[in-house]
Amino acid sequence: MHQPWPLRARTTTGKIDNLDYVIAMVGHRVSVLALDGVLAFELGMPFMTMGTVGDRYALSVVTPTRQGVTTDSGLRLSAAGALTELAAADTVIVPGYAFDHGIPESVAEALRACHDRSTRVVSLCVGAFALAQSGLLAGRRATTHWSQADRLAREHPDVTVDRGVLYVDEETVLTAAGTAAGIDLCLHLIRKDHGATVANQAARNVVAAPHREGGQAQFIEHHLPAAAGTSLAATRAWALERLGEPLLLRELAAHAHLSQRTFIRRFVAETGLPPMKWLQLARIDHAKQLLEHNGATIDEVARRSGFGTAQNLRTHFAQHCGLTPSAYRNVYAREPARVR
Structure with missing residues (x-):
């Protein structure tokens, strides 16, 4: 079962007009290596x-040395933190790089130390x-860009390489597939930490789908209607306005003025x-949106x-999300539910 990643509390102290004060700051530090x-x-x-x-994450860039690194486009990145800053991170993200040359042992040691601290x-x-x-992927499932999946499996036979997914979530270690899948995984992290609503807002901010279908069902699945202008967009929008009704296939096909067979094929x-x-x-x-924002009972x-x-909801919700509606609400609800 997925749980939101814990946030570490930090404090700062000082004085105002000779009065001592302590301010607790809760945040999630993300170091991009x-x-x-x-x-x-x-x-x-x-x-x-x-x-x-908002201020839910504090992001920074870290490089192996103070001299910085050169990006794939030839730009020199020098104004960044040192490896020692990884010790304060809650999450460390490693983007793609010139992997043919391997990594310095100092980087490998730093990543192992992060993992040992449960970062x-x-x-x-x-x-x-x-x-x-x-060594962080030993004995784990992982993914990478499809063009390098065979190489990863060949060079690291102790890793179970999954070639057919956008990302793999192994709780403390997560890996994304090719370039754009990195956006999917970043949104997945936000979703795990702060719920579907915050992740959806982030997706809208970057004009991305909240969730794209991969070869494996992920923890959170959001399925928006296809872009307006497609032949069945109006029918999907019509259905979304009537989710509480017992919609049947023949009713959807009738709304689209198509036979059921043609409707299914086009859909x-x-x-x-x-x-x-x-x-x-x-x-x-x-149901997720209602659980997050509405005080309604499960019924x-x-x-x-x-x-x-409620039993039907629990069955389908657990199949798709890996937890019960009540557990989901306990993690992500913005207001308490009413007592039945």
Whole structure:
């Protein structure tokens, strides 16, 4: 079961008019480790996503030496912190880099020390090679860019390389596939830490999908209707306004003025999902929103999201999210539920 990553409390003290004060500051420090040849686009991903959700994250860049590194575009990155700053991080993110040259042993030691302290360690794209070289992927599932997956498996046979997913979440160690998948993983981190609403806002800020379908069901799945202008966009929008009703396939097809067979074929072509599967996931999404923002009972959430009964909601919610509606609410709710 996924839980939001713990935030570490830090304090500062001082005096105002001779009165002692202590201010508790709760935040999540993210250190982005830029290795030589770092991919500039991936270097910016954590800042583009996690940096857009207020002061929930404090982000910084760290390089192996004070001399900095050169990015893949030839730009020199010198104004960055040293490896010692990783000791204060809650999450360390390693973007892709010129991995053919390996990493210095000092970097490998620093990453191992982070993992030993239970710091969350994340790689984007071929950044997985740095984690593998440090021993952090031994005995774990991991992914990387599809073009380098075979090489990662060949050079590190103790790693179970999953070639068919956007990212792999092993709780303390997470890896993303090729470049754009880094955005998916950053949004996933926000979602784990702060819930679907905050992650959705971050996705809107960077004009990205809150969740893209991969080869594996991830913890949080959000399925938005396809862009307006597609042939069935109006029907999807119509369905989303009626999630609490017992919608049937024939009703969806009738709204689109199509036979059921033609409707299914076109729906799958536009969304990648059968209509009723898409509808079920849309209802899960709606249930999450109700659990986060509404004080309704579980029975009311079940009715308003179209699952009918609380037991039916619990069954489908657990299948897709890995936890019960009540557990999800306990983690992410913004207001208490009413007592039945």
